[in-house]
């Protein structure tokens with residue numbers, strides 16, 4: 001049996017994505033992730049909670065979702081907050097102080113996640129205001145669900161804020177990035193692996 005808070009998180013995320021105004025490929029990619037979560041429940045991962053100073057932005061970021069279509073998923077994420085291990089990107093360079101101090105990622109479903117699995121990744125990224133996340137790429141396609149304002153770029157898309165009703169889709173292998181504005185940034189990512 002899956003932990004109830006994890007299931008509520010999945011259900012609210014799926015509902016937020018289902019009502020988003022988004023491209024068919026983003027809905028298809030997210031659908032793949034949720035279908036796999038339905039057909040298989042992975043074992044609970046032995047996650048030791050970890051925090052970084054940038055995690056002080058989590059609460060204001062979650063609060064920013066109040067009254068938006070993302071409030072339910074933000075609340076569900078908030079219920080998991082004390083369990084998550086927030087870490088810097090493995091390739092982050094300590095010399096880049098703004099990025100080093102200004103971002104953290106937590107795996108919720110996936111390798112070393114709250115639910116251990118090798119067929120998908122679901123996680124969260126938090127950033128302080130005015131931080132750019134390193135350009136990166138990965139073979140799986142990816143859907144981002146924004147909890148706060150933020151902007152995304154990929155090699156086929158100019159900088160875009162999807163707003164509280166949109167989604168961002170990155171095709172497999174594409175170079176992409178994201179950045180915060182004047183406020184904190186919080187977003188969820190969904191990748192069928």
Ligand SMILES: [Fe+2]
Nearest residue numbers: 136138142176
């Ligand atoms: Fe990515």
